[in-house]
Amino acid sequence: MKDKRTYNSVLEAVGNTPLVRLNKITNGIESEIFAKLEFLNPMGSIKDRIAKYMIEKAEKEGRIKEGQLIIENSSGNTALGLALVAIQKGYKVKVVVRDSLSKEKLDQLRALDVEIHKVDHTLPPESPDSYNNITPHIVAQTPGCFFPDQHNNRDNNETHYYTTGPEIWEQMDGRIDYFVAGMGTGGTMGGVSRFLKEKDPHIKIIGIDPAGSIFYDYFHTGKLEKEGKSLIEGLGDEFLIGCVDFSNIDDMYRVTDKEAFHHARLLVRKEGIMAGGSSGAALFGVLKLARSLDKPARIVTIFPDSASRYLSTIFNDKWMQSKGLL
């Protein structure tokens, strides 16, 4: 029944997202730019894929049982994906989020009955109460819970090696010159880049990192510089986490909040593609790349989530002004 897109459960509708060619924003650019619309997953982001894969793998290996509480730290999207899996399979979800998370994501998490633990986003990364440090502590104090640990669990990368990568290869008929993607946990980049390089080692891979995150400097200098904060939800980190894999990355670009959000707004207004801030970052990267090339290329990127999650922030002039971004 799959060819009719008729499924036995909403979980089966995860993945197999459309790939579309950008054709308005690319005026004057000879390269072809394609974007995978991951916000068309059931919960509205690419993270539905890893939530489903990580939990189903844990089920197969007997690491999780029905009724268990799943605890995860997330910039919202993984938590929403886990809520979907939990509802379908009979688990509960508690999520650790930064208190800077968009209102839309918080409202959606509440609607899905997810327990929310907010942490102060201004805390320094080394604080025991920071976003990264507090979650293992909460997990240790919650007997019988299951911690997928999307930042360090390589099942995250495996998800994209087995699903997103092959879908892109097939949708592009194996003709790809560049793959460009933002990095948060690094799972998307890790899995897709490995798959594509195995298929065709000539494909060049470019990672996008927000100003304030450590990945860009680490890639270029091998040093872990202390950085600042970015407002792009889902991208970058303050630590070198376990799912980040630089082995197939050829280059990395840095993007500021202003560049990313400006490009997210352009995407909505010029293409009618309702994608969020990390998609704007990806668009900034593909346009920078396309403008630097001396011959046309086929470039693929990922738009991870929806503009509807950021109507009160990126798409709100007052908020943008308050952050000095307009």
Ligand SMILES: Cc1ncc(COP(=O)(O)O)c(C=O)c1O
């Ligand atoms: C909106 C958004 N974009 C991009 C990413 C990055 O994807 P990955 O974690 O696979 O690197 C995330 C991850 O949380 C995200 O939420």
